[in-house]
Amino acid sequence: MRPSQSDETILSIRDASRRLVRELGFLEPTLAGTNLAPSAVHALIEIEASPSLTAGSLCTALGLEKSSISRLVRKLVDAGEVREESSSGDGRAKCLTLTAQGQDTVAAIHAFATSQVSAALTRLPGVGRETVLAGLRTYTDALHAGRTDAGDSDRPAITIESGYRSGSIGRSTEMHAAFYRRVGFGAYFEAQVAAGLASFVQRLERPVNGFWSAVESGRIVGTVAIDGEDLGEGLAHLRWFIVDEGQRGGGTGRRLLRDALSFCDRTGFAETHLWTFRGLDAARHLYEANGFRLVDEQPGRQWGEEVIEQRFVRKAAQPASARNPS
Template sequence: MTDSPLQATVRPIRDASRRLVRELGFMKPTLAGTEFSASAVHALIEIGARDYLTSGELSDILNLEKSSVSRMVRKLVDAGELVESVSETDSRIKPLSLTGKGRETLAAIDAFAQEQVVAALNNLSPNIHKTVRDGLALYADALEASRTGSMSSAMRPVTIETGYRPGVIGRAAEMHARFYANTVGFGQFFESKVASGLAEFAGRLDRSSNQLWTAIEDGNIVGTVVIDGEDLGTGCAHLRWFIVEDGRRGGGLGRRLLDEAISFCDQQEFAEIQLWTFKGLDAARRLYETFGFVLDEEWPGQQWGSEVTEQRFVRRIRDVGRRMQTAGLK
């Protein structure tokens, strides 16, 4: 029986999760070079990050039974790592804080973990450090959301906004530079071309045939796309600077951005839309084709600093209409 797409993803994630548990030392009775269990080490980290916590708050954060946390806290107090005080406003509340010894232990834990993570990252290309960081954060957040019934950060509303906004030129250039450095080896020249080209275009946004869309999550730009209605001549739109942040692809955000851009072109009654890309970006190609783009030509080129096969895709309104009629959709 062939696995479903979901099962094909679940298995490698489970495998990676088991390996993480083993490589980080969670199978051992003690953790991070200390004499303490994993739960005790995490308790010291969380209390140190907040200055103080009650046992009840610690239980919620660590997702442990209150009785288990109570026993663990007592051991840490007896070991001189924690001190329990009484709230001045409510004698029932007993905040826990680190002692001097506890702060020394926490510093050693942080140094151990820092060395562990740095050693791992040194085995990876710097271009994918952010992908690892964001992917782990999103997965951990999704696990927590599944347990608590809350909303994962990956599911927070992303709005699509039009027009210039502060930071969009630099942010779009950064997302392009990171993605294309990792996929095809482009460098400074490519990033500079993106930044200068988008900066020039931004000065023409006051013209009705031009538009810029940004995907915004929590105030941050996580995707862009542009329609330049001038640089290819009358009746032809140029789809440019289409990018979605690393870790956000595959969730429908790119489709939302393209939908806005294509709808704008249809409203403006452009006869065709053209875009330039590179061979090998198969996911992007499939997305373009669902919007009626077809490969028009391709050729080898080195203008971006390394040799790639450049491609030009075209969406002609008459061809789209003909395909819809053939499919019985119009």
């Protein structure tokens, strides 16, 4: 019996997936030019992206069983790549951070992977590169959704809600304070976030401004905003993008960002800008995957501590006049 077109598509995607796994080296006992197994390489990258990560959060991010993560973390600690520290909020939980050796290992992993991908991209035209990016992102998100729906059916679904929600200012400020405390930001930073949000929500009814919350069981676990006024006409400012620690790596940030950027495209902004600072590699990867490019960086103290501030810009896919013909 001749397979249907749908069956042929599935077989072709499976074949391409197997080839991708082989070409990236995942069938080898070690990965990315290291002497580490693939799961260890991925664990180090996740720990680098979120230095306050716990073993429980790492389970969620990697989709592995607790016993497997426990053995993996122990091996990385014994190898001198990772250290465990008691969480300030919960003495029973251990926060995972990279040692100096671990930081060197991750830097080498990134260099290897960047070289590997760059070499492949040189064989593709510009349009082909964007097609690869869009296709991979869509496919992996769909796989993730299928896995988490099947494997975590008892966990409440996360919804993305548009507009102000009671408690948004406080929860967003709380999540920002908890995350940025690790880089030394304190009361001044927290006050700036709260004051900025309080001022912004007074302008939220204007059509160029937007605010989105990720909500789980009535609790806000992530926020993002688009301020369409403070940078000038035709420019959007992406602000207050934060996801609760327990949700990082699960796709909540990607969903928030996509809703915000879809709003930017519908509204007709020529560019979307955001400010962050050097060292937040997981966030940078997410921004770049969604079309942002680093255009400027310099020392700054606007948040009370000196950091290397970075400005990223995402240009509209096409002119506003083409999207909204009159």
